[in-house]
Amino acid sequence: MQDRTTCVLILDDDQQLLDVYSRYLARAGYRCIPAQTGEVALERLKSDAVDVVISDLTLPGMTGMEFMRRARERDPDLPILVVTGAPGVESAIQSIEAGVFRYVRKPVSPPELARVVSEAVHARALALARRAAYTHIEQTRPGAPTPEMFRRALDTLWLAAQPIVCPAKRSVVAYEVLLRTRDPDLRDPMSLLSAAEQLGLLPSVGRAVRAAAAELVPKLPDGVLLFVNLHPRDLLDEDLYRRSAPLSMHAHRVVLEITERSSLEEVPDSRTRVAELKDLGFQVALDDMGAGYAGLSSFAFLRPTFVKIDLSLVRGVDSDPVRQSLIRAITNLSKELDLQVIAEGVETDRERATLIQLGCGLLQGYFFARPGPPFPDVSWP
Numbered sequence: 537m538q539d540r541t542t543c544v545l546i547l548d549d550d551q552q553l554l555d556v557y558s559r560y561l562a563r564a565g566y567r568c569i570p571a572q573t574g575e576v577a578l579e580r581l582k583s584d585a586v587d588v589v590i591s592d593l594t595l596p597g598m599t600g601m602e603f604m605r606r607a608r609e610r611d612p613d614l615p616i617l618v619v620t621g622a623p624g625v626e627s628a629i630q631s632i633e634a635g636v637f638r639y640v641r642k643p644v645s646p647p648e649l650a651r652v653v654s655e656a657v658h659a660r661a662l663a664l665a666r667r668a669a670y671t672h673i674e675q676t677r678p679g680a681p682t683p684e685m686f687r688r689a690l691d692t693l694w695l696a697a698q699p700i701v702c703p704a705k706r707s708v709v710a711y712e713v714l715l716r717t718r719d720p721d722l723r724d725p726m727s728l729l730s731a732a733e734q735l736g737l738l739p740s741v742g743r744a745v746r747a748a749a750a751e752l753v754p755k756l757p758d759g760v761l762l763f764v765n766l767h768p769r770d771l772l773d774e775d776l777y778r779r780s781a782p783l784s785m786h787a788h789r790v791v792l793e794i795t796e797r798s799s800l801e802e803v804p805d806s807r808t809r810v811a812e813l814k815d816l817g818f819q820v821a822l823d824d825m826g827a828g829y830a831g832l833s834s835f836a837f838l839r840p841t842f843v844k845i846d847l848s849l850v851r852g853v854d855s856d857p858v859r860q861s862l863i864r865a866i867t868n869l870s871k872e873l874d875l876q877v878i879a880e881g882v883e884t885d886r887e888r889a890t891l892i893q894l895g896c897g898l899l900q901g902y903f904f905a906r907p908g909p910p911f912p913d914v915s916w917p
Contacts, residue, residue, distance in 0.1 A: 542657055543584060545569045547577045547591040547603065548619075557590065560646035561653065574598030574606075581610055588656045590649070593620045604636065613663040615656035619644055639858050681722065681731035689719035689728055690740060695748050696907035699914050700763065700878055700900045703892055706916055710761035710791065712900065713749050714907050715741075729767075742770040750782035752910050753789050763821060766792045771809045779816065787817030791842060795823035810838060821878070843870050845896065847881020853894075854886035860894060867895035885917055 544566045546557050551572065558568040569584055571577040574595055580586070589607060593600035604616050615637035637656050640649075695713040702709050715725040722728045732738040749764045756762060764783070775781055783790060792813060803809065810820060821842035845863060853859045863879070870877045879891045882901030891899060905912045 541567065542588075543567045543569060543586050544653060545571065545577060545580055545584070545586045545589045547571045547574065547589065547595070547600070549573070549592065549595055556646065557649060561650060564650045564653075566653065572596075574600065574603035577603060578606060578610075581607060586611075586614065587660055588653055589614060589616045590619055590653070591616060593618060613660060613667060615660050615663075617652055617656060619649070641858075681734055683735055683737070685719075685721055686728075686731050686735055686737060686740075689717045689722035689731070690744055692718035693728075693741075693744050693748065694718070695745065695752065695910065697752070697910040697912060698900060698907040699905050699912065700898055701904050701914055702898055703888065704897065708757070708760055708914060709898060710763050711756070711911055712763035712765075712793070713745075713752065713910070715745055715765070738767065738769055739773045739775070742767055742773055743775055746776070746781070746783040749790070750786055753783075753786040755910065756789065757911075761789055761791050761819070762786075763791045763793055765823070766794050768794070768803055768806075771803045771806055777809075777812055777816065784816050790817075791819040791821050793821045793823040793844065794838060794840075840875060842876045842878055842898075844900075845877060845879045847901070850879050850881045850887060850891065850901070851883075852887075854884070854890040860890065863891070863894045863896065871895070888917065 542565070544561055546554055546561075546568055548554050548557075548570075549572045554570040554572070558570055561568050569580050569586065571580055572595075575598055577589075577591070578598075589604075591600050591604060595603070600618070600620075604618075607614060607616065617638045617640060618636050619640045619642055621642035637659060638652050640652060694716050696716050697711040697713050699708045700710040700712060701707065715728070717723055717725070717728055719728075722731055729738070729741060732741045746764065749762060753762055770776055778784060794810070814820065819841040820838055821844055822838055822840040823844045823846075843866065845866060849859050849862055853863060867877050876898060877896050878898040878900055879896040880900040882888050882891065882899045882903045884903060887901075888899060888903055904914050904916075
């Protein structure tokens, strides 16, 4: 039996389904709150300590997608299960982008629903524990970052590399470089970027990464590209567009990975700026497809050469028909637009085989090589 204080909010306009779900989950030990509209569900989120949400997509008034976005704004760690009788590729992509925990097709059996709810409860507990740990780390960190601390970390910056491979040819087509630092106070990339943002020194990180990447290009094997992550705010740095800048000198061998469309929309003339980078010779990759990035409209916005499918879709794809449908749709659309698809985060042989079957020609992940000093060898199956 589950702890009866664990609360599940069930949102569906079908009263019969509400009754069935509520009765079964109540027997499994959960406290259930039924709601037939998004407006009512949001009010219950304000007044009750809800641990898991089950929601339909088709609702009267507020749509299920809008409810989910507003619910996640209130509580980013709240797991939401989408149970719908009308699944579609676009709605599934939007659900995953909204941070949905599971996307389940109706009809779902009560035992299956209880199993997924149990997984969501454990995931929420893990998320809350992780958040508490991060809070503790931040509270015990010795003060806010100082310019001296930041400069010291920047002086120890180095780039790890991870290969992007073509399994069909058993060849490496590119390496993605990843930010690293040896400083004990700002060791992980997010800490360094956070400090840079707080100090207003974010352009310094971008320039340091691009300079370090430029030094690696001449060491690349023939015909191999270098993928470099680009923070949206880097688009505001005029140094990025100088033809004499270190990385611009090697633009024809560099692919700039761009993500976070919401941030891009806040950059003035971002479409023009991306076009200017292409004029310099850079190629563009649309990063993190299916994970917080806008949907298929991003293809038209960036006009990339490569599309990277995020590990949130790749993880467990061999046993998840919904993820398989999403990836197949992305690969089919990409082929129509003459784009190359890269699936990242590949960790198992089953994931590898499934992704190849779904049309992903390029793969990246621990299954082939972990990030390491440039340039790590590939482990072929």
